[in-house]
Structure formats: C-alpha cells, structure tokens
Amino acid sequence: MTPLLSIRSLTKRFGEREVLRGVSLDIASGEFLTILGESGSGKTTLLRMIAGFEQPDSGEIWMGDERLDGLPAYRRPVNTVFQSYALFPHLSVRENVAYGLRAQGAPRAGIFGRVAQALAMVKMSEFERQAPARLSGGQQQRVALARALVNRPKLLLLDEPLSALDANLRRQMQIELKSLQREVGITFLFVTHDQDEAMALSDRVALLRAGGLEQVATPREIYNRPETAYVAQFVGQTNILRAEVSGGVACAGTIAWRWGGSAYSNGTALFSLRLESIRVVPPDATSLPSEDTVRFRARIVTRTFGGASDFMEIVCPDKQTLRVRVPSGSSLEGEQRFEFDLRDAIPVRTTGAAAPSAHTPSASAPSTDAPSADTPSADATPGDVAPADAASPSEGPAQ
C-alpha cells in the first residue's frame, strides 16, 4: 500500500545546529503516528516542515504523487493544531472554526452547518458565539481541534496539543482524541515529548533523537523490543546491562544467562532489562528455577512506595546497581534472591540505525533527565573482572 505521506531524507540546520539529520518516514493512511522525542530532538521542526512553516535544507515530502515541500503552507492539504492553540482573538468561536472553510471558498450556505457539526464533535456547540479569550485552556484546545478538523484535511498535525493542560484534563483529552481520530478516520501525526501519551494514543511511535530516527514501531514493540539503549530508557524505565558474551553465555558481573541470539556473537553487548521484569524470589521458595529463569543475589538498598508498586534499588555483590519494581506490600529487606526470565533481557544497540555515529555534541548528551541506569559505584573493587562498570549507555558508543 502506498503511504499517505512520505518523508524522504529531510535535513535541516539552524546555523551551527543540525536539527534534522536525514529523516525518512512513511505515514499510512488512517493511522495515528506519534513523533516522540525530548525537547531539541527536532520533532517540532519536522512537523513544521510538513505544515509548510519551515523549509528543509534537503529532502522531500510527498503526499501521494504531490510533492509538498516547496508548496506554501496555504496550499497544503494538511491542518495543524498548535501547541498554544493560536485561536484568532478577534473572531468568535464559530468564526474561528469557519475560517478555513471561508478561506478555501466553501459554498456559503454549507459553512455554518459544517461548523456546527465540528463544534458538536468536540462538544463545544454551546460556546459558538463566545470569544476565545473567555474559554479555558481545554475548551480552547477543543475549538482548535474543531477548527482544523472542519476542513477535513488528509493529514492532521498536532504539535504537543495537550501539553498546556493539567494532568486530569490531559488524560481525558487523550481518550477523546483517540476516539475522535477513529470517528473521523483522518490520519493524525502527533508530536509529543510525553512517552506515556505516545504509548496511549498511537498506532505507531517514531522516536526521534537529536535529529535522527531511533526506532519506528508500535508502542508494544517499542516497549518490549527496544532496538537501542536510548529507546529502552526513553520509553519506560529500564536497566541497561553491559554483558560479555562468549560461548552462548552472557555475563554481566555476577549475573549470567544463556544467550544464543544472533545479534551478537562474542564480545560486549548491551541488554535492556525492564524494572518489572525482575522479581523477588520468595525466601522460602525451594523449587528450582526453570531453565529460562535467571537468578542472582542482591542487597536491597532503597525502597520507595509508589502506589500499586514499590520501587527498589538493589546492589549485586559486584557493586552493580539495578532498579526493580515489585508489587507493593511485601516488606523484604537486606540480601535477597532475584530472578528474571532470560527472554526479558533484550539486546540493544548503542545508537539508532538512522543516526550516524555520534560526533555531534547533541547526540552524545541525550538524556540527563532520562532514567540513568545502574551507574556502578565509583569504589568498585579494583581488579574486579566485572564488565559491570557498564551500563551507562547514555555515554554513547564507548566500546
């Protein structure tokens, strides 16, 4: 099937800064695709190029057999929902929504019918005659949505539309946005820095890092099968284990497991191990683990209450620190046995396929706020064989 929108090797620099480094992406008709990335990753620039507010330095944007880049914004069959809503302050809600139809010369008679329909869709009918300034943020957001959707664009661009709303309203709007998208059947290209939002809404997530695509996949794949250490850490929390692989065994400090994957033969490899993949072995358990279960010993250092689950930091005998999430309620302390399923240790690369090796400064400092994995304590015993000094994949390709 031909994609609705095809982005081909887009690049863009602002002065010295390389904002997009050859991004290629296909968007299928009717899908809800989210571009996820931290601030400065280039996601908004990418969106603005599709809308026509920025020109790429090189690369092409195609919609079907129409080339979009080069067309002025007002000739592109896309509409945008702006982060700050950008409602026209001098026009009523109704006139705001009618703006696009009027600009495109829609027959006068039909305009108000379509406007009323669009406003009903976002449950804003009763505010038709209000001035935007008198609406709350959430209401303005709905009007902005109606103003874009009423034009029935082939592609709707949403630039962090929910980021200005408070948490509860935000969750509610997420649900509404998703059902609205199913209802109207319009392709949504959504930009956000919020990984939970991306997971909840999207059919596919494109993770952008420092101007390059790190991974494009369904939320489930992104979470369960992250391709790179960055993806694993950005989407949900994880431990990154640096393991030495030889003879079908991966060995990260005192933790060792069977590893026959083809991705890495012998040498050093990074593995992502989700916090919830690690379980505590009940102290009184006597049964032997199945052959797919990996067991190790570690001491619980901190324990934080987190509602349904508790968050723990555990230290292995080789000083390697891991983070664990366990169901809350247990009161374990001190040295314990832990286990995980060896299929949960996901091999990851250091950088994305799309991203060239990182000599640009922006690429090597991706995630100061991302969960930093098991940083080994500085006083690790000298001569410790452990390759466990490991595990700070944020440092980029260190090997």
Next chain:
Amino acid sequence: MSMYTGGYKAAVAVPPVLWVAVFLLLPYSILFCYSFWSVSPLQVIVHSWSFDNYRELVRNPIYALVLFRSMRIAATVTLLALALGYPLAYFLSFFATRRKDLLYQLVIIPLWVSYLVRGYAWKTILGSDGVLNGFLQYFHLTHHPVGFFLYSPLAVILMLTHIYTPFAFLPIYASLEHIPRNLLEASHDLGASPLRTFWRVVFPLSIPGVLAGATFAFVLTLGDFLAPLLVGGPSGIMISNIVVSLFGAAYNWPLGAAISLCMLLLVVSLLAGVEWLEKKLSYS
C-alpha cells in the same frame, strides 16, 4: 499592593496631582474665565461676564471657515500619515529581519531634529529657487519657477505629514509587534493566502494601533501653528494661528481663550470617541 502603606501611596500621588492642578487645571480655569471677559477700547481686560466672545465666533464666518480648513488639513495629514506609516510599520514588523533595528532608528531620528530645522528644510525644497523647482527646470519640465508649492495648504500638508508620520507609525508598529506570529501560521495553515491573512487577521488586530496613530496625527496637526507660519502663507492659515495672533498682536485674550476652549472641547470629545471605539474593537 497592600504591602504599601497609606503614607507611601500618598507620597507617590502628591507630585502628579500637584502637577495636574498647578499646570493644567489652574491655567484652564483662568482661560475659562477669560473667555467670558472682554477687552475695552483702551486695550484693558474688563472683568464683566458675558457670552459675547462665543457669539462672535458664531457670527463671524472666518472662524468656522478656518476651523473647517484646519480640520480638513488635519484629516488629510492623518490619512497620508497612515498611508505612509502603516506599510512602513507592517514591513518593519513582519519582513525586515536583519535591518529591523536600523530602520526603526531611521524612522525615529527625525523626531530628534528641531521642528524649525525641518520647517526651513521644506522652505528650501519648495521655494521659488528651491530644490524642487531647480529639479523641474533642470529637466525642462517647467520654464519658470512654480510659485504655488510654497505658501499654500499643500505645503502645510506636506510638512505636517513629514513631521507627524512617525507619530502614526509608532502605535501601529507597536500593535503589529503584539500580534502573535502563530496566528499568521494558523491562518496560512487554514488555507488563507498572505493577502487574505493580512485583511482577516493582521489588519483587524492592528486597529487599536491605527486608531491611536490617527489620533496622534489628527490632534497634533489640528493644534499646529508653526507649519502654517513657515510654509502656509495667507491661504494656509490654521485655527491655531488665529489663536496665536489674538493672544499676541491683536491683544484680544478673551476671544483667543474662547477659541482655545472650543478647540479643547473638540479634541477631548474626539479622544473620548476614539477611546470608546477602541474599547468596542478590542477583543482580549
């Protein structure tokens, strides 16, 4: 503001209140009194109260005529100042990316130059052996100096437009600078061409600035007496020139005061009208 004591607030309020009382209310009150007095044949102010001065303003058509001419000149200057100031402000605000500050300064600098210097500059441009006539004769467009450039309402309009265009420009520029740029993007995004975006978004949102600029240009022009004096000649006389002569050579302060008060009333009601209009047209 509750952390400021009453004493502090009073101390802050006293200077401006005193200023307004001594330098505005008091002179206006004196002017008000004068407008009901009269001058004796011996050129002495007679403190007897009557409406004679106001009656004279209505009876003698010269006052209405000059006032009407003044307003026509002021309206023309206002339109010209807007026609020049708006495009300039629009260009500067939206399109002059790199040279924005420089161009802005170039617009402002003439305000620092003495009014008289600018007046004499126009004299040398428009005069019989002025720059304009020299130019026309050099290119054989005319064979004799054209006399009607200088000492005419046209000259007054030219000079006042030159002087008051920056006053129209500044508020327009400020209002354009306040328009969030993403509104323009939203307009383009919704399929509106640049021209349509200008008329549907930019212009409506700049109306407060246009009103303020127009008010500046109109009121300042209406009260101007130097331009008619320098380049106006007899046919370019404006209402303020009459006031000046009544307070000066003619020594008829009471009549001058009456005209002044009428002008004041006119300007104040104009300002009130503009303010009402501005409130009606602002949305936020």
